[in-house]
Amino acid sequence: MNKVIFLFLRRMRTPLLVLIGAYTVSGVGLLLIPGVDDQGEPWRMSIFHAFYFLSYTATTTGFGEVPYAFTDAQRMWVTFSIYLTIVAWLYAIGKILTLIQDPAFKQALGSQALDRAVRRMKDPFYIVCGHGDTGSMLVRAMVQRGRHAVVIDYDPDRINDLELADLTLHVPGLLGDASVSRHLKAAGLLHPLCRGVVALTDDEEANLKIAITSKLLNPELPVICRAHTRSTEDNMASFGTDHIINPFDAFGERLGLALRSPGLYLLREWLTSVPGSPLQEPVHPPKGTWILVGFGRFGKAVRRAMVAQGLSTVVIEIDPSRAGCDGPCVEGRGTEADTLRLAGIDQAVGLVAGTEQDTNNLSVIMTARDLKADLFMVARQNHCDNQDLFDAARPALVMRSSEMIVESILAHLGNPLLARFLELSLGRGEAWANELLSRISGVTDERVPEVWRVHVTARGAPALHALIREGHPVTLGLLLEAGQARYAILNCVPLMLCREGEERLTPSEDTLIEQGDRLLLCGRPRATDYLHHLLRDQQALRYLVTGDNRPDGWIWRMLGMGRPEPAASPDRDR
Known part of the structure; x- marks a missing residue:
C-alpha cells in the first residue's frame, strides 16, 4: 500500500470513526x-x-x-x-492539521514525490549524496551545464535550501541517509538513465558505504567520492571506485605544480x-623556507608537496x-606576532595559513602581513560564506576545498578527455x-x-563524418578555418586528439581527421554551440571545406543531382 495512504488511514482512524459515529447517531435519531x-x-x-438533510446541515x-x-x-x-x-468535524480537522505537520508524514510525501519525479526522468541524471557547501555548488554547476541531478541529504534544512534554490532545472531532493541502500534505489540507482553517483557527505564512513553499495548494486555505474584520509582512499579504491578526490592532497599537488612549473599550474x-x-594572473611562489600554520591533514599534504620540491618548512x-x-616545529596558534617571529618569519619567503578555523587563518594572514609585507601568502578557506573576507584579505592563493572538488568532478563527469589531458600535460615542460x-x-x-x-x-558530427566517408581529406586546420569562415567567433585551440589508443597533445593543423577520432578543443564561451551546428550542416561544411556548393534538397536527391560523386581516397600521413 502507498505509504502516504497507509499513514493517513492509520493516524486518522479514530477521527474517521468519530465522524462515522456522529453521523450514524444523528441519522438513526432522525429515522x-x-x-x-x-x-x-x-x-x-x-x-x-436523513442522509440528505445531515449532509447539508452537519457541514453548516x-x-x-x-x-x-x-x-x-x-x-x-x-x-x-x-x-x-x-x-x-473540528476534532477531525485538528487531527488532519497535526498529521500534515508530522515529520514522518512529510517524509512519506517527499519520498512519494521523489519516486514520481525519478520515474518521469527522460534525461540522463546523476545522484548527488550530500547538499552542503560542496554538494550545492556542484548541483548549481551541473544545472548551469544542462545536466540533471537527484539529491539525497539527511538534513531537512539542506533539502529546504534545495527547494528554494533558483535553478533552471528541477532537482528532486530526498530527505534521508544516503548510505542506506533503499534511499539510493529510491533516488534512481537502478534507473536506466542514471549516469553516476557522487558521494559528498561530511562523513567518510558514509561515503565509503555509498561507494560499496553503488558498486554492488550497479557495478557499471561510475562512482566519484570525496575522501580526506589515505586509508579511506585505499578502501574506496579496493571496491573499484572510479574517481576519489582528496582536496588536501589535490591542493598540495597544485601548490607543488605551481612551485615546479607555474605555466602548467596556470x-x-x-x-x-x-x-x-x-x-x-600567473602565480610564481618563491623558493626558500615556508611557514606552515596548522599541521592537520591539509598541513601534512602541503608539507609533502614542498619537501618533494626541495623546500624547507617550519x-x-x-x-x-x-x-x-x-x-x-614551534608550539603556538600562529596568530601571535611572537610565535611567527620564533618560527623565523624574517627569513621565510612564504606562509600557509591552514587551520580548520577561518577566523584563525585570516588572523594569521593579517599578523604576518604586518610583520613582513612581501611574504607570499597561501590561505585555507573552510566555509563558502567567508569568501568576501578572504577576497578582502588578498592572499596570493586560496585553497577552497569545495571549488576544487567541484572542478575535479565536473572534469570527470562532463569531459573525461579534459581530465586525461591535464594528466598527460604534467609530462610537458614549461615552454610548451x-x-x-x-x-x-x-x-x-x-x-x-x-572546453568541449x-x-x-x-x-x-554527422556532416564531418559524411565528408570523410565520401573520401574528402579534412585536416584539423581546414576544419578550424571553415569554422571561422562560417562564424567569426569560432576561433578554437585544439588541445588533444585521441585515435585508437593514440593520444596527441596540441595536434598540428596538418593532422588529418579520421572517422572515430575524438578531439578536445577550447575557445570562447558559446563557440561550442556554433561548431555543433556546423558539424551537423552537411551542405555548409562541404562548401567551406571543398568549395562544392552542391544542391542537397530532397527533390534534388530524388533526381540524383545531389548525390556525392565517388572520390579516390587520397594518401594520408598517419
Missing part, C-alpha cells in the same frame, strides 16, 4: 423520531432524506426542513445533531575554472606531539605550457575558455 406530513398524518423520514452549508416541516421533537434532535457533528587553472570568468602547531610534527597559454589567451579575449570534445561519428 426513529416521527414527524407529521402536510396532511397532518404521522410520517417517518427515509434513509435518503444551510438549513431547511425537508420534505415537511419538523416537529418540536425532531427540531430538538437536529439541534443536538448539529453540535455533535460540528464537534466531530594552464590547469584556466581550463578548469568557470567559462567566461576573467583569466587568472610548522606552527598548538599540540605538536599530537599532530605528529617530525621536523622544525607557456606557448599554449599564449594561444589560448589570443582567442578568448582574456576570459576563461569553454568532438567525436567524429555519424551521431556526434
